[in-house]
Amino acid sequence: MKEIIDCHTHCDFSHDSTAPARDMIESALAKGLPYFAITDHCDKDCEVLPGYEYIRQIDLPRRFEEIVRLRDEYRGRLDVAVGIEYGWLAAADPLYIEINKQYETDIIINSVHLVSGEDCYFAPFFDKRTRREAYTEYLQDVSASVDAPYDYDVIGHIGYVIRKAPYEDKVMRYADYSDLLDEILRKLIAKGKALELNSHAEGTGLDFLPEPDTLRRYRELGGELVTFGSDAHAPENIARNFDLVCEALKAAGFKYMFKYKAHSPVAIKLD
Ligand SMILES: [Zn+2]
Ligand SMILES: [Zn+2]
Numbered sequence: 375m376k377e378i379i380d381c382h383t384h385c386d387f388s389h390d391s392t393a394p395a396r397d398m399i400e401s402a403l404a405k406g407l408p409y410f411a412i413t414d415h416c417d418k419d420c421e422v423l424p425g426y427e428y429i430r431q432i433d434l435p436r437r438f439e440e441i442v443r444l445r446d447e448y449r450g451r452l453d454v455a456v457g458i459e460y461g462w463l464a465a466a467d468p469l470y471i472e473i474n475k476q477y478e479t480d481i482i483i484n485s486v487h488l489v490s491g492e493d494c495y496f497a498p499f500f501d502k503r504t505r506r507e508a509y510t511e512y513l514q515d516v517s518a519s520v521d522a523p524y525d526y527d528v529i530g531h532i533g534y535v536i537r538k539a540p541y542e543d544k545v546m547r548y549a550d551y552s553d554l555l556d557e558i559l560r561k562l563i564a565k566g567k568a569l570e571l572n573s574h575a576e577g578t579g580l581d582f583l584p585e586p587d588t589l590r591r592y593r594e595l596g597g598e599l600v601t602f603g604s605d606a607h608a609p610e611n612i613a614r615n616f617d618l619v620c621e622a623l624k625a626a627g628f629k630y631m632f633k634y635k636a637h638s639p640v641a642i643k644l645d
Pocket of ligand 1: 459487
């Protein structure tokens with residue numbers, strides 16, 4: 375039987391989820407997952423910039439205590455991986471370096487949510503820019519995030535900027551941004567970091583991010599490390615589109631996807 379995993383999920387320790395961690399874990403169990411990572415937001419990017427006080431910062435000590443306790447409680451039934459999702463911003467680098475010293479994790483996702491210091495989840499970001507400017511600035515920040523000076527395992531949801539983009543055709547195609555995407559993909563491969571396939575893509579015209587041509591290009595360049603993340607913020611979304619992502623990976627020439635334990639990639643055969 376195929377092993378269903380999920381390397382990117384949130385619970386109510388994240389500012390944008392109301393789901394208790396136990397509910398997420400019980401849902402993962404009910405869906406038959408043997409491995410499940412909880413990767414709550416740690417948004418120091420929003421802490422170091424003015425104007426983002428409305429983003430509730432994670433209570434790190436309480437959060438790690440709770441997730442480690444649940445991991446131990448469910449051991450033998452479900453492999454709960456302790457993860458975190460960092461919101462990249464160069465000015466927050468020193469804070470993430472310190473957090474990495476303080477807490478043991480299995481998987482760290484490095485993600486760009488602020489583009490040029492602005493939240494690309496809201497309309498004003500797009501009002502000031504052309505589509506090409508918006509997507510180019512986003513990819514420039516993703517490229518910089520790959521070079522972050524702290525340890526991480528995965529670059530999250532490449533193409534995130536399209537989730538709330540106000541265009542009829544939102545897709546950021548490889549052919550239109552090949553220079554920047556190649557730069558990002560080559561660096562991922564050289565640094566041994568994983569490309570995430572993120573199935574939180576409702577309303578984008580895609581089943582997952584990044585779009586399939588970018589995935590194919592990563593493989594063509596020699597990329598092997600890929601993870602699956604639903605980015606679920608509620609129990610019902612755990613492992614959404616997992617089968618579609620597996621099919622796309624196989625079609626692009628991948629034989630494995632990976633989960634992370636203590637920052638080591640563990641291969642899972644596709645099919
Ligand atoms: Zn994210
Ligand atoms: Zn997330």
